[in-house]
Amino acid sequence: xxxxxxxxxxxxxxxxxGCGKKPGASKPMAEAPAGAAAGxxxxxxxxxxxxxxLGKITxxxxxxxxxxxxxxxxxxxxxxxxxxxSGPVASETVVVGAGGALKNVLxxxxxxxxxxxxxxxxxxxxxxxxxxxxxxxxxxAVRVGQAFTIRNSDGTLHNVHxxxxxxxxxxxxxxxxxxxxxxxxxxxxxxxxxxxxxxxxMGACVAVLEHPWFAVTGDDGTFTIAxxxxxxxxVEAWHEALPAQTAEVTVAGAETPANFTFQK
Amino acid sequence: xxHELNSWLDLSRLTxxxxxxxxxxxxxxxxxxxxxxxxxxxxxxxxxxxxxTLWKFRRSKNPKADYVGFTGHGSTYVExxxxxxxxxxxxxxxxxxxxxxxxxxxxxxxxVQIHVVAEQFAWNIHYPGPDGKFGRQDLKLVSxxxxxxxxxxxxxxxxxxxxxxxxxxxxxxxxxILITSKDVIHSFALRQMRTCQxxxxxxxxxxxxxxxxxxxxxxxxxxxDKFDYEIxxxxxxxxxxxxxxxFVTVETQEKYDAWIAEQAKLxxxxxxxxxxxxxxxYE
Numbered sequence: 109x110x111x112x113x114x115x116x117x118x119x120x121x122x123x124x125x126g127c128g129k130k131p132g133a134s135k136p137m138a139e140a141p142a143g144a145a146a147g148x149x150x151x152x153x154x155x156x157x158x159x160x161x162l163g164k165i166t167x168x169x170x171x172x173x174x175x176x177x178x179x180x181x182x183x184x185x186x187x188x189x190x191x192x193x194s195g196p197v198a199s200e201t202v203v204v205g206a207g208g209a210l211k212n213v214l215x216x217x218x219x220x221x222x223x224x225x226x227x228x229x230x231x232x233x234x235x236x237x238x239x240x241x242x243x244x245x246x247x248x249a250v251r252v253g254q255a256f257t258i259r260n261s262d263g264t265l266h267n268v269h270x271x272x273x274x275x276x277x278x279x280x281x282x283x284x285x286x287x288x289x290x291x292x293x294x295x296x297x298x299x300x301x302x303x304x305x306x307x308x309x310m311g312a313c314v315a316v317l318e319h320p321w322f323a324v325t326g327d328d329g330t331f332t333i334a335x336x337x338x339x340x341x342x343v344e345a346w347h348e349a350l351p352a353q354t355a356e357v358t359v360a361g362a363e364t365p366a367n368f369t370f371q372k
Numbered sequence: 373x374x375h376e377l378n379s380w381l382d383l384s385r386l387t388x389x390x391x392x393x394x395x396x397x398x399x400x401x402x403x404x405x406x407x408x409x410x411x412x413x414x415x416x417x418x419x420x421x422x423x424x425t426l427w428k429f430r431r432s433k434n435p436k437a438d439y440v441g442f443t444g445h446g447s448t449y450v451e452x453x454x455x456x457x458x459x460x461x462x463x464x465x466x467x468x469x470x471x472x473x474x475x476x477x478x479x480x481x482x483x484v485q486i487h488v489v490a491e492q493f494a495w496n497i498h499y500p501g502p503d504g505k506f507g508r509q510d511l512k513l514v515s516x517x518x519x520x521x522x523x524x525x526x527x528x529x530x531x532x533x534x535x536x537x538x539x540x541x542x543x544x545x546x547x548x549i550l551i552t553s554k555d556v557i558h559s560f561a562l563r564q565m566r567t568c569q570x571x572x573x574x575x576x577x578x579x580x581x582x583x584x585x586x587x588x589x590x591x592x593x594x595x596x597d598k599f600d601y602e603i604x605x606x607x608x609x610x611x612x613x614x615x616x617x618x619f620v621t622v623e624t625q626e627k628y629d630a631w632i633a634e635q636a637k638l639x640x641x642x643x644x645x646x647x648x649x650x651x652x653x654y655e
Contacts (some may be wrong), residue, residue, distance in 0.1 A: 179517045179518075182537075184536075184538060185535075185536035185538070199517050201517055265611075267611060281612075305492045305493055305610070305611075305612060306494075306615070309517070309536075310516070311516045
């Protein structure tokens with residue numbers, strides 16, 4: 109009786125281990141061979157285009173109408189945070205510059221990258237920093253499988269809480285000034301929202317994309333997506349609080365403009 | 373009478389407990405002091421008994437163990453005295469203090485009502501504003517800019533004040549605080565007011581007290597310019613529990629009214645300017 113139970117248990121363990129899924133392993137693997145195979149072949153749609161090279165998409169993102177009045181962050185909730193700023197600090201949910209320039213908008217190729225050669229994941233690690241009790245940058249875009257560094261530059265406890273859906277949620281306490289951790293997201297997701305459990309106003313968005321053709325708008329609302337293979341794409345401009353805008357763009361080896369206007 | 377007796381030897385002060393700052397704290401301190409005095413009496417008694425035993429039954433005088441020990445009814449009398457004292461403290465002090473605290477809430481229209489919502493790891497303080505009515509809240513509107521999901525299109529919510537970790541109270545007024553939590557169990561503790569109540573998600577638990585010493589007065593009393601009353605989190609709630617504190621300012625009615633008016637004005641400007649937020653975390 110004992111012997112049979114032992115053998116059964118061994119089978120059960122082997123079965124469970126063998127059938128366990130490794131997170132996110134399937135998607136990037138599927139992408140690479142397909143890309144490599146279709147690599148140098150020109151797609152039928154580009155047959156009429158001039159000599160194929162890599163182009164770029166540039167443009168500006170604006171918000172139409174009067175910009176909404178930003179809520180002020182209640183930094184006096186934590187004396188350390190308040191001491192770090194000389195005046196009131198506005199919420200970063202909607203940041204509008206001169207002429208309606210909309211900051212922190214993620215612009216990326218949503219559709220049309222099927223069959224293109226996707227460059228490998230770069231080795232450099234973008235940084236998500238916490239300075240003056242705010243996440244810097246507010247919108248960060250990384251590749252699937254690209255490690256990025258989360259650092260606490262403040263002399264107070266921050267609790268980095270990533271609320272991913274496709275990517276595993278995590279909660280990281282960083283009590284010491286200067287301490288940092290590397291994290292990697294292995295599934296594409298637009299976006300993983302970050303919050304700080306100690307300071308409720310802190311927020312950041314980390315977009316995880318399968319390809320390198322994305323950009324985040326700066327203070328002037330402009331963006332440049334470089335090294336885009338020729339083709340027709342659906343480009344999406346995504347903002348955390350406003351409805352996303354899309355546009356059909358055909359890239360043919362030169363600079364292609366694409367501007368987006370958000371409505372409130 | 374009990375209070376006069378207690379003030380004569382205030383052991384609570386000697387043990388380093390923060391000075392009482394609310395009307396209800398006085399009775400609690402009386403009980404604490406009574407217990408301390410009782411413990412002191414017992415300590416002296418038991419120590420004397422212990423030393424006497426060591427001396428009386430020392431080996432040189434008692435080579436053979438004594439199976440009888442002390443004789444006489446002295447111990448019975450002492451036990452009776454102890455039981456009676458304990459009963460007096462429990463039934464005479466503790467029960468009435470507790471009963472008064474939970475049964476005799478001041479009428480709602482006469483007390484200052486404040487909602488406190490605890491979350492990991494901050495205290496959200498929600499005032500009804502000059503109109504005295506709390507505005508509607510909606511879970512779908514919760515966002516980093518709007519932690520309590522207040523629906524600013526509701527007319528009652530236009531002047532609602534929401535602060536983070538900043539609690540202002542008028543002195544010598546009854547304060548009723550309704551405490552709840554957004555996530556896990558926290559505990560709202562105002563040590564100087566001798567008030568403590570668990571913040572339980574899903575329940576709004578009322579607690580009341582009447583502060584009697586303003587922050588200014590307490591600073592002078594303690595000789596400490598930087599003193600602030602604190603809300604402490606008194607129930608382990610996660611890795612930020614140790615630093616989950618709020619700041620309480622007890623001030624005169626005039627200063628409190630001025631602060632409320634200023635905050636309400638800011639809140640009204642914000643609700644007309646920013647309008648409804650586009651959506652929250654829980655869409």
